[in-house]
Amino acid sequence: MLRTDKVREILSWYEGETPGLKSNLARLLMHGRLAGTGRLVILPVDQGYEHGPARSFAPNPAAYDPHYLYELAIDAGVSGYAAPLGLLEQGADTFAGEVPLILKLNSGNSLFSGNDQALTGTIEDAMRLGCVGVGFTIYPGADRSYEMLEELREISLQAKSRGLMTVVWSYPRGGNITKDGETGLDVIAYAAHMAALMGATIIKVKLPSDHFDLDAAKSTYEKYPVESADPVKRVQHVMQSAFNGKRVVVFSGGGHKNTEELLDEVRSIRDGGGNGSIIGRNSFQRSKQEAIALLKEIMEIYA
C-alpha cells in the first residue's frame, strides 16, 4: 500500500527530520486497521512496571505472557505496541516485523513514591529490537522535571541521529500544579506545547478536563475564551498548542466510567482533530475477544 495523501501531509510537517525518522513514522501511520488515515491507536503495556503484575494482569491472566500482548496488538490491528525492555525482548524474534514497536525508555513503580521515573532502557536496545521509536515520560512541574527534560534532550539527540521517533508522554504534576490541574485544560495545552518544543515526534497527553489551573494563565483564558465546556473544543485547543495541529498527538485517560463514555471520548478526540488514542488497561484486562471487539469499535470511529 502506498502512502496516502494524508500520511504524506503529516510527514511534510516533520521537515527538520531525516528520511530515516520519517520512514519510521510512515511505518507506524501505514500499519494496521487505521493505516493511511492519519489516525493511530497504540497498545501500551507499562502498567506492570507502574502498578505491579497482579494489578495489571490478574483480571486476564493470559496477559502475564509477553507473547499474548504481541498477539493482541497484531490480531487487533493496532498501529503500534509500546512497552518496557523485557516485554519487547520476549517476542521480538517470534513476531519480528509484524507490528511497529516503541521501546519505553523510562519507568516508575509504585513501591516508591515520588514524581520521577528511572531510565530502564537504551537507544541501543531499541535499535537491536527493530523499534520504530522510543517512548519517554516527562513530568513538567515536578522537582526533577528539569533533569527529565535534559534526559529527554539527550535521548532525543541519540534517537534522531539513528532515525528513531520520540514518543513523549507529557504528564504535568507537582510544582505549581494542583491535583485537579494535572488534567486542567491550560496545563495539558502547556504540556503538549512543551513536548512539541522539545522536538517530540508524537505527543501523548491525558484528555483534558474543563478545569483551568494556573493563576498566571487565567486572565488570558478570560480574555480569549476557548469554550472549554465542549470536549471537542478542548481537544482543538490542545491540538492548536501542538504547533497548530502540525504534530501527531494521541490521548489517554479521560475519566470515562464505562465503555460508552470511552467511545464518546474517542469521538471528541476525532472531532477535535486529535490523532488517536493509547488504549492500555481497557484492552489487555479484557478477554482477547472482548479487547479486539472494543479496539475495532474505537478504530472504526477513527477510520
Next chain:
Amino acid sequence: MLRTDKVREILSWYEGETPGLKSNLARLLMHGRLAGTGRLVILPVDQGYEHGPARSFAPNPAAYDPHYLYELAIDAGVSGYAAPLGLLEQGADTFAGEVPLILKLNSGNSLFSGNDQALTGTIEDAMRLGCVGVGFTIYPGADRSYEMLEELREISLQAKSRGLMTVVWSYPRGGNITKDGETGLDVIAYAAHMAALMGATIIKVKLPSDHFDLDAAKSTYEKYPVESADPVKRVQHVMQSAFNGKRVVVFSGGGHKNTEELLDEVRSIRDGGGNGSIIGRNSFQRSKQEAIALLKEIMEIYA
C-alpha cells in the same frame, strides 16, 4: 552586498575567534533591513516555553503555527530569529537560508518555580538546522548560577569549535540581588561584563533602570558617578562594561507602557551606543501587519 566598514570594524573586535564564527556573525549583521549598519533587531520566540502557549499566542492565534513565525521574521526583515528546538525544526526546510537562525539551548517553564533553566537543545541540533549561533540564558546570582556558567563554558567551547556564535541572555536574579536590582544599572553592567568575560559573541541584557542595588558597588558609583537619570548614559555605561563597547549588546524589556515609550527606549539604546533590540511579544502578539509596521519603525530608528 559587500560587508560595510561598520561590519568590518565589529568583526575586528572578535580577534580570538575563527573565520567560521566571524562568517556567521557577518551573516547576521548583513541580513535584513539593518544589514550593514552594525545594528540588529532579533525576533525571539521563547515565550511559549516560558509562559505556555495561550499566554503567548492567544492574542494572535496565527502565531500558534511555527511557519507564521518564520514568515514574520522574513517579511519584517529582522536580522535573525531565535527559538527553541521544535519551533526551528518546523520550518527549517521550507525557509532554509531565508533568515539567520539562533537555536535557544536552554529554557525555563512556569509549571515549575526556581531560578534555573533546563538544557533543551544541543550544538548538534544547531548544526543540523543551519543556525548561525546558539542562545543560552544565565542567571548570575541564582543558586545554580555557577552550574549555569559551567554549562555555558562547555557549550561555548563546542559552539566556537564549530564556528557558531554564542548569544548570552545574561539575567541576574537571586543571590545578593533584590527584585528591583534585577534591572539595576550596576547589576546590568555587571551582567554584561560577565557575559563578555565568558566569551559571548552577542550579549543580551535588560534595559537598565536608574536603580543601584549592590552595597559593595555604591561607594564606587558615588565616587565615579554615571549620570544614571539619563537613559542614554545608562546604556553607555552598559556598553562601557562590555569591553568598552567592543562587544555586540542587544537589549530587551525596559518597562515601557505603550508603543511611544518603546520607541523612546529604542532611541536611548541607539544614542547610548547599543547594538539593537530583541522584540518578542511586541511583535508576534500583534497582527502580522501591525507587527511589521512596528518593527519597521524600530528599525528605521536604528538605521
Next chain:
Amino acid sequence: MLRTDKVREILSWYEGETPGLKSNLARLLMHGRLAGTGRLVILPVDQGYEHGPARSFAPNPAAYDPHYLYELAIDAGVSGYAAPLGLLEQGADTFAGEVPLILKLNSGNSLFSGNDQALTGTIEDAMRLGCVGVGFTIYPGADRSYEMLEELREISLQAKSRGLMTVVWSYPRGGNITKDGETGLDVIAYAAHMAALMGATIIKVKLPSDHFDLDAAKSTYEKYPVESADPVKRVQHVMQSAFNGKRVVVFSGGGHKNTEELLDEVRSIRDGGGNGSIIGRNSFQRSKQEAIALLKEIMEIYA
C-alpha cells in the same frame, strides 16, 4: 553432553538475546548435578562483604580461604558460583573452567547503614575472569532505588553486548514497603516482574510469605485470590509474574528453622515451577562433608 530438550526450551524464551548470551546460559544449565534439568543450585558467597568475615566464616574457618569455596562448588556439583571480585580472582586460574562463575558487581556492608550498595566490580573484570554472567542487587522501594535501576540498565547493556548473563537480586525494601512486606507475596511478585522487565536473564528473589503488603494491591488480590496459604501456589504466582514462567527464577531465604524445613521449601519451589535455589550460609558454614551432603539432598529434590 548435548543440550536437553528442557534446556532448549528455556533458551527459546530468551529470543531477544545474542547467541553469545544464550551460550553462557546453556553453560550454566548444562553444568553440575542438575545439568540438563532446567533447575539450578547456585553457591553465593557475598556474606563476607555483607556481614564481615567472622560472622561468615568463623563457624567453618576453612572457608576463609577462597580456594576452599571454589572446591566446595566444584565438589558439590552445583550449577554455578557467585561472589565479589576478590574471591573470584583468588582461584580464577587454578580452577579455570571447572565451574561457571558469576561476578557480583555491587555489594553492601554492615559498617554502614542504608538501603544501597556500592559498585565493586566491572564488566571488564567479569570478562577477564571468564565469567558466564554478572550479579547485581536492586532494592526496589529504597530511596536510591531509581539510581540502582539505572546502574542495572547500564550494566545490563554492557553485559549483553559481551554475551554475559545478568543475574538480578531483586530485594524490595524501604519506600512503601513494611518490614514484613519485604517478603510479602505481592511485593515479591512485583520484584520478580520488575527484574524481568529490566531484561534480567536470571531473577533471584526471596521465598515469599503469606503476607500481602501494598494497600493498592489488596483489592486486586481479594478479587482474584491466589490461595496464598499454600507455599506451592505462592511460588506459582511469582513464576507467573516472571513472564508466565518464561524467565529463570531462583529463590533464597524462606525462614526455615532447620534442615527439614529447608528441604520442604525446596520441594515447594520445585512444585511451584521455580528453577532452583541459591544456598549460601547453609553450605559454607557447615563442614565440607556436611555441606556436600546437604547440597546433594537439595539437588536430588530438584533432579
Next chain:
Amino acid sequence: MLRTDKVREILSWYEGETPGLKSNLARLLMHGRLAGTGRLVILPVDQGYEHGPARSFAPNPAAYDPHYLYELAIDAGVSGYAAPLGLLEQGADTFAGEVPLILKLNSGNSLFSGNDQALTGTIEDAMRLGCVGVGFTIYPGADRSYEMLEELREISLQAKSRGLMTVVWSYPRGGNITKDGETGLDVIAYAAHMAALMGATIIKVKLPSDHFDLDAAKSTYEKYPVESADPVKRVQHVMQSAFNGKRVVVFSGGGHKNTEELLDEVRSIRDGGGNGSIIGRNSFQRSKQEAIALLKEIMEIYA
C-alpha cells in the same frame, strides 16, 4: 637572550615535567624586565569578574578596554598577564607573542555568595590563545574544597599533557579557618604546601600575617618557633613549606595602606626568598603612567 643560571636552576626543580612545560616556564622567567632573575611580577585582571566592572575600572576608565590591559602589561615589562577568557581573547591576535599569557580557568562573582568558583574557561581555550599556562583558584577549607581539588587534579593532568604550566591561587577559607586565619602564617604555609603537593608549577598565596590559626598546629609552632614577628621570616617559612623553596611562589595582598608599605612588602618577599608579586588593582586602577612607574619600582626591588 640565553637562559641564565638562575633560570636553569629553577627549571631543574621541575624534574617530573615535560620539556614542553619547562619551555613555557622558561618563557615566563625570561620575559620582561625581570627576565633571567628568577623573579616575577604578574599582572592579573580577574577583578572585573570578582567585583564587577565599575569597582574594577571606574577609577581608570581606560582599563574598560581589553587592549589597554595588554598594553599595560607589555609597556610595563611585567613577566606575564593573567585573565579570564573574554579579556585574553580580545587582544590575542593584536598582541600575539608580546607577553606570556595565563588563562584563569575558574572565577567567582559577587552577585552570589559562597566559597566556590565556577569553571569559566578550558585547556582548549588556553591552547588556542597561545598561553604559557592556566590559572586555577582553590579554597582549602571550604565546603566544596575537595571538589575544587579534584577539578584542579583533572585540569592539571590535561594541562601538563599539553605542556601548559599550572598557576594555583591557593586561598584557604571556611572550614576550620577563622576570618583572620585566612592570612594566618600556619594556614598560608599549609596552603602553599598543599598546592605544591597538587603539582602546581607556580603557587600564588597571600602575604601572611603574624597570626596562627589552627589549634592542632599551635603546639608545633611553640616547640619549633619561626620568629613570625619578622615579615621576612614569615616569607621564609612559606617558601620552606613549598618544597624547601624549590617551587616558584608569588604573593599578593599583604594589607599595605599605601605605596611605601607595598614596597616594604615587596622587599620582605625578596629577602624571604619569594619569587615575586602579583599586582592587580595597584596597577590597572592608576593611570598608565603611574602604573608603569610603580611596576618599575617594584621590579627594581626584585631585580
Next chain:
Amino acid sequence: MLRTDKVREILSWYEGETPGLKSNLARLLMHGRLAGTGRLVILPVDQGYEHGPARSFAPNPAAYDPHYLYELAIDAGVSGYAAPLGLLEQGADTFAGEVPLILKLNSGNSLFSGNDQALTGTIEDAMRLGCVGVGFTIYPGADRSYEMLEELREISLQAKSRGLMTVVWSYPRGGNITKDGETGLDVIAYAAHMAALMGATIIKVKLPSDHFDLDAAKSTYEKYPVESADPVKRVQHVMQSAFNGKRVVVFSGGGHKNTEELLDEVRSIRDGGGNGSIIGRNSFQRSKQEAIALLKEIMEIYA
C-alpha cells in the same frame, strides 16, 4: 638476585592478575633490606597533606625538601616509598629506579573536617613517574564510603589494566563504628576483608586493639573466640580475614608510646604472620641517622 621461593609463593596467590602487575609486586618484594623475605617496610609521606607542613616536618626541617625523603627511603633500604603527586615528581628523575614508588591518589587535609578524601593524583601520573603501584584510602562506614569504594573500583580497573598494584589504606570510621571501634579487632578484620574483596594487591590497616565494636558480630566472637588479649592472635585473625593470609597486609599505628613498644608491635606483626609495617612519622621526624638506625632495627626483626 633471583626471586626467592617465598616471593614466588606470594606471587602465586595473585592468580587473577597480569604478569605486568606481578612484576611490579615482585619489584617491591625484591627491593631493599627485606628483599626476598616476603616482608615489607614502606615509607609513607602523606602527613604534609593530612596535617600541614610544620606539624610534619618542623621536628626535622631537612624533610621539607622532597629530595631528602627520597634519600631517606634509599639509604635506609626500605621496600618502597609512598607519597602524593608533588613529592614524587620532585625527585622522580634524580632518583629514577632507585626505590619502588607508590603514588597516593587521594588525600585529606585538616583545614576541612569530614570523613572523606579528595582525588589528588591519577593513574596517568603514576605511569609517567614510573611507579609500581598506586595508593588509595577508603573509610568504610563513613557517609561517603560507598562513593569511595566506587572510586577505588574505577581506579583499580585502570591500574590493573596497566600492570600497577593497588595499595589500599582501609580505615573504618563513622557509620556504625564508635571512636574506639576504629581500631577494634572485629572492625579491622572486616576492613582487611573488604579490601581483599575489592581486589587490593596490598592491604594497609591499623594494628588492632583488644576491643570489639559491632553488636551484630559479638555473638559470633563469643561463640568462636580469638584469644584477642594476645596481640599476636589479633594479627593472626586479621591475616585470616585477608583470604586466610593469602594477601599482603601491612600495619601502621598501634598506640605505642616509645620505641621499645613500637618494636614490640613489630614483633607481634611478624609472629602473627603480618607482612610488615608502614613507618612514617617515626622515621622522617627523626634525624636521618636516627631514622636509619630505627628502620634497620625494625627490618632486622622482620628479616
